[in-house]
Amino acid sequence: MEKSSGDVEIIKAIGDHIERHIGKIEVVFHEKVSSDIHVDVFLVSATPDRPYQSLITSGMSEKPMSVPKGWEDGKWAELMICLPPSWPVNTQAFKDEKNYWPIRDLKSLARYPHENNTWLYAGHSVLFSGSQALAAGTAFVGALVRYPNLLSTEALTIAADGAKSIRLWGFTPLYREELDFKDRNGFARLEELLVEHRITELLDTNRKNVGRLQ
Numbered sequence: 001m002e003k004s005s006g007d008v009e010i011i012k013a014i015g016d017h018i019e020r021h022i023g024k025i026e027v028v029f030h031e032k033v034s035s036d037i038h039v040d041v042f043l044v045s046a047t048p049d050r051p052y053q054s055l056i057t058s059g060m061s062e063k064p065m066s067v068p069k070g071w072e073d074g075k076w077a078e079l080m081i082c083l084p085p086s087w088p089v090n091t092q093a094f095k096d097e098k099n100y101w102p103i104r105d106l107k108s109l110a111r112y113p114h115e116n117n118t119w120l121y122a123g124h125s126v127l128f129s130g131s132q133a134l135a136a137g138t139a140f141v142g143a144l145v146r147y148p149n150l151l152s153t154e155a156l157t158i159a160a161d162g163a164k165s166i167r168l169w170g171f172t173p174l175y176r177e178e179l180d181f182k183d184r185n186g187f188a189r190l191e192e193l194l195v196e197h198r199i200t201e202l203l204d205t206n207r208k209n210v211g212r213l214q
Contacts, residue, residue: 177211
C-alpha cells in the first residue's frame with residue numbers, strides 16, 4: 001500500500017485556518033509515515049471564550065472522497081471534536097484508552113471513506129463496533145457527521161491549493177438507539193432532537209440518549 005508522510009501545503013492551510021478562526025494551536029499530534037493517508041490532529045486548548053478543547057484532523061483531505069455526481073462540494077473534508085477542559089490530552093494520558101478513544105475514533109472516521117471507497121457529509125453516520133461500546137465508561141457505539149455548532153460560518157470551509165475547498169465537519173458520538181432512530185426517521189429529525197437538547201460536537205459522556213426519548 002502507498003505510504004504517505006502528509007501533504008505539506010494542506011497541513012499549512014489547515015493550520016493557518018485553525019489559528020485564524022478557532023484559536024492558537026497548542027500542539028500537533030503527528031503520525032509517523034502512514035499507510036494511504038497521513039492523519040495528524042491539531043489541538044486548540046480551552047480559553048475563556050471557548051471553554052473546551054478543540055481537536056481537528058489534518059490529512060483526511062489529502063485525497064478526494066468518492067462523492068456521487070452533484071455532491072462535488074463534499075469531495076474534500078476534515079473533522080473536529082471538542083473535549084471538556086478537564087479531559088487529559090497528551091501522549092502520556094493517551095496510554096489509557098478511556099482518555100484516547102475520542103482521538104482514536106476521530107482519526108478512524110477520517111480514514112473511513114478512503115478505506116471503504118465512500119464519502120462522509122453532514123447527515124452521514126458510521127457504526128464503529130456493532131453493539132460494542134467505543135470504550136469503557138461510555139455507551140456510544142457510532143458517530144454522526146454534522147455541521148459544527150461551535151464554529152462561525154466562516155470557519156466551516158478551509159481554502160487550500162487555490163480552488164480546493166475543504167469542508168470542516170463536526171463529529172458527534174451516538175448511542176445505538178440514536179443510530180436506530182436516524183435509520184427510521186432520517187437525519188433531519190435526529191438533528192432536531194440533538195439541537196433541542198443542545199448536543200453539539202462538544203463531547204459529554206453523560207449526555208441524554210435522545211433515541212430513548214421518543
